[in-house]
Structures are given as C-alpha cells and as structure tokens.
Amino acid sequence: MKRLKFEYRTSVKFDGEVIDHGFLLRCIPKEEERQHLEYYRLDIWPETEVKVADDFWKNTTVQGIIVRPHRSFGFNICGEVTVDLSRPRKTGHPIFAYPTEYTQTSPAMEALTERLLREAFGDVRQVCTPQQPEEEQANALSKALCLMNGLYDIFEYRQNVTRTTTTAAEAFALGQGVCQDYAHMLTAMCLYAKIPARYVAGFMLGEGHTHAWVEIFSEGSWYGLDPTNNLMVDETYIKLAHGRNALDCSVLRGGFKGNVRQNQEIYVHVEEVE
Structure with missing residues (x-):
C-alpha cells in the first residue's frame, strides 16, 4: 500500500474574450476498491458554481459554465490518495x-x-x-x-x-x-x-x-x-x-463562444508520502 500526494494544474489563456464557456472535468481521482481518495481541494478560475456527479463509468465529473466574458480559464487540484493493489478484486463488464x-x-x-x-x-x-x-x-x-x-x-x-x-x-x-x-x-x-x-x-x-x-x-x-x-x-x-477509449476519459472537455486562439499549459506532480 502506498499513500501518494498529487497536484494537477491546467491553465488556458485566450487571445481575446470568450463567453458562455461550458466545461466538464475528470480531474478528481477515482474512488474504487484499490484506490481511496483521502482528501482533495479543487480551485477553478474564473470562479463559478459547479456540479459534481458520476458518469456512466462511475468516474467523477465536475461540470460548470462561465457566462461572463473572460480571457483565461483553469483549475488546480491537489490532495492525497491511498493505492492498495491487494484490496478485493472487481468483476468485469x-x-x-x-x-x-x-x-x-x-x-x-x-x-x-x-x-x-x-x-x-x-x-x-x-x-x-x-x-x-x-x-x-x-x-x-x-x-x-x-x-x-x-x-x-x-x-x-x-x-x-x-x-x-x-x-x-x-x-x-x-x-x-x-x-x-x-x-x-x-x-x-x-x-x-x-x-x-x-x-x-x-x-x-x-x-x-x-x-x-x-x-x-x-x-x-x-x-x-x-x-x-x-x-x-x-x-x-x-x-x-x-x-x-480516450473520449470516455477526457480530463477536460468544453466549448465557448468567441473567435480566439488559445494556449494551454499543464503541470502534474506526484510524490510518495513517507
């Protein structure tokens, strides 16, 4: 069994303003037999209300929409998980x-x-x-x-x-x-x-x-x-x-109104907790 600390950040910058920006994230570690999410903190900018729910595959999704004009979007999630491959096994589908x-x-x-x-x-x-x-x-x-x-x-x-x-x-x-x-x-x-x-x-x-x-x-x-x-x-x-496939597991999906170009930066860090 290992306890892992993680941080994941995605930042998107637009070269103009966008509006009605809807998004769906799969950035929260999955809770299942062999992996337990001890805690997490999720920050999204610009700040907006979100809905957290499971998809068909029991993956945790975070959905929201930013109506007002904005030139950047991003999220940062950090926390810890426990991974134990000796835990009970799961049947197939x-x-x-x-x-x-x-x-x-x-x-x-x-x-x-x-x-x-x-x-x-x-x-x-x-x-x-x-x-x-x-x-x-x-x-x-x-x-x-x-x-x-x-x-x-x-x-x-x-x-x-x-x-x-x-x-x-x-x-x-x-x-x-x-x-x-x-x-x-x-x-x-x-x-x-x-x-x-x-x-x-x-x-x-x-x-x-x-x-x-x-x-x-x-x-x-x-x-x-x-x-x-x-x-x-x-x-x-x-x-x-x-x-x-990858489409079922996409970490960030979404759309917005605005004729802009965008630049995305991603950072991931995982370390073992002694």
Whole structure:
C-alpha cells in the first residue's frame, strides 16, 4: 500500500474574450476498491458554481459554465490518495469486450497480434473471453503482457505526430505516437485476442503531464499495463478515469463562444508520502 500526494494544474489563456464557456472535468481521482481518495481541494478560475456527479463509468465529473466574458480559464487540484493493489478484486463488464472506433484493429495489427501469440503460446485460438471459467482465463494476463512487449518493440514514442482523434489503426500505421496511442493500440490488440480491456487516464509518480494506460481482465481481476513504458502498473499510479477509449476519459472537455486562439499549459506532480 502506498499513500501518494498529487497536484494537477491546467491553465488556458485566450487571445481575446470568450463567453458562455461550458466545461466538464475528470480531474478528481477515482474512488474504487484499490484506490481511496483521502482528501482533495479543487480551485477553478474564473470562479463559478459547479456540479459534481458520476458518469456512466462511475468516474467523477465536475461540470460548470462561465457566462461572463473572460480571457483565461483553469483549475488546480491537489490532495492525497491511498493505492492498495491487494484490496478485493472487481468483476468485469461485458462492454469492455468490444472495440470502439478508436480501438479497431487494422489487418497489420491483427497479423502482429496473431504472430506474437503464436510465437509465445502456440495456438492463437486459445484465448480467454469474459464468459469462460476462471481456470480457462489463466493465460489472459500473460498474453496481454506478450502483446505489450511486442508493441513496445516496434512503436516509437514521439510527440506532435498524432492528434487526440487519432485511432489505434492510424497510430499503428504511423509507427509513432504518445501514451494515448499506445493505450488505444494495446486495447485494440487485446480485444482482438478476446481479452477484455479498457482505457485508463491518470497520473504516475514524478512530474510531467497526465498519462494513459490499459487495464485487462484476467482471473477475476483488472490488471494495469503501461505500454508506453512497457511496465505493469503498480501502486505509484493514480487513476482518474476508465472507459472504452480516450473520449470516455477526457480530463477536460468544453466549448465557448468567441473567435480566439488559445494556449494551454499543464503541470502534474506526484510524490510518495513517507
């Protein structure tokens, strides 16, 4: 078990005034079996009333609207969470067995998935499904790790070559991308192999930006895999949200009236509390 202190700040500046600015945030760490939010403080500017509620995936959302003219918008959240991977496990949901437009495989991705599993396990047809008994799902985690290792070997981390709307197949064809692309691709490959998988957004120990990874369902439990770093997720990661893809987990969404350009800065810091 680890106790982690976090701070997350996003600041957006506009080169002119905007009005009727509606926003939806998923910046509050998720409360679930293995993660407990000890406390948090959230500041939003310009100050406005907000509504805190759960979305379909039980991720905490913060919604609000700023009607008056303003040239900047931002929020800062800080607090502490306790992460304990030994806590009781959670059952799967059948919706995480099916791809979305962002997690569809291409023929090249399918060929790689089949080759990796064949080389490591022989018969690629021997994959798990959510309906199979737990004893038949024993290889789901090892298969997902195999796919993650193979993806890591051929894909290059590079910023500014993909967009927030880039699909798994598009990123795979480029051969380069960021953590969102890694997570979409691994999710797609796992789903093709009949391994239930979901997209996760959150933080990891250190200083930088938000991060994305994957959770797969095996032997009655969700396991986190970080394909960007080729690591299993441990107790130094903080989850904000999970869903079918990045769109379900977006930390900041919104819209406003105004013909302006904007500049966004993000800061994340996570440290372990002794």
